[in-house]
Amino acid sequence: MRTPLAITRAGAVEELRIALRAEGRARAQLRLRALLAVAQGEHVPRVAQLFHVAQRALRNWVNTYNRKGVAGLRDRRGGRRCRLSAAELHRLRARLLAEPTTADGVCSLRGVDIRRILRAEYGAAYARSSVYYFLHRTLGFSYLKPRPLHEQTDPAAQAAFKKTSPPSSPRSAARTRTGGWKSGLKTKPALASKAR
Numbered sequence: 642m643r644t645p646l647a648i649t650r651a652g653a654v655e656e657l658r659i660a661l662r663a664e665g666r667a668r669a670q671l672r673l674r675a676l677l678a679v680a681q682g683e684h685v686p687r688v689a690q691l692f693h694v695a696q697r698a699l700r701n702w703v704n705t706y707n708r709k710g711v712a713g714l715r716d717r718r719g720g721r722r723c724r725l726s727a728a729e730l731h732r733l734r735a736r737l738l739a740e741p742t743t744a745d746g747v748c749s750l751r752g753v754d755i756r757r758i759l760r761a762e763y764g765a766a767y768a769r770s771s772v773y774y775f776l777h778r779t780l781g782f783s784y785l786k787p788r789p790l791h792e793q794t795d796p797a798a799q800a801a802f803k804k805t806s807p808p809s810s811p812r813s814a815a816r817t818r819t820g821g822w823k824s825g826l827k828t829k830p831a832l833a834s835k836a837r
Contacts, residue, residue: 645684647679648680649707650710654677654680654681656710657676657677657680660673669715671694672702673711673714675692724763733759733780737776752769756768
């Protein structure tokens with residue numbers, strides 16, 4: 642029979658509680674809570690079932706914590722590095738904040754235009770969906786969606802309508818009473834007494 646796996650570090654319960662209070666990410670909190678349960682004497686299979694994690698993963702966390710402490714539990718996964726350097730990002734940000742150049746051939750830059758700029762000026766190939774993610778996450782830009790405009794819209798007719806239309810709706814002549822029952826079902830007292 643296998644020996645139950647346990648946390649062997651001295652002061653582990655208090656250390657894990659402090660780390661749990663300081664942690665803001667849900668995935669890391671789950672890991673710390675599971676380890677805290679093991680440190681308090683629960684068996685690994687029971688804790689894995691309670692927290693809906695694989696026993697092997699929990700055993701790995703316990704072993705890593707025993708060897709390296711809380712610092713060893715940090716999530717080392719990271720995304721792909723940015724294809725542009727810090728200086729190139731700064732130049733690109735300035736380029737996008739300025740108005741489009743005549744070489745761009747458009748009055749406002751769209752995702753396909755920014756993708757073309759990245760490929761031509763920086764040698765970085767991005768997919769269209771990745772360009773929007775890059776603009777939002779890396780450069781901190783927000784999404785801007787223009788209001789739709791029908792192709793047969795006549796701006797002159799709209800301006801004439803605005804000039805000839807009345808400024809607002811006319812006021813109602815009669816005042817309405819604002820007391821008593823405004824909405825809902827009116828019940829008789831006899832019906833209310835039967836409901837008790």
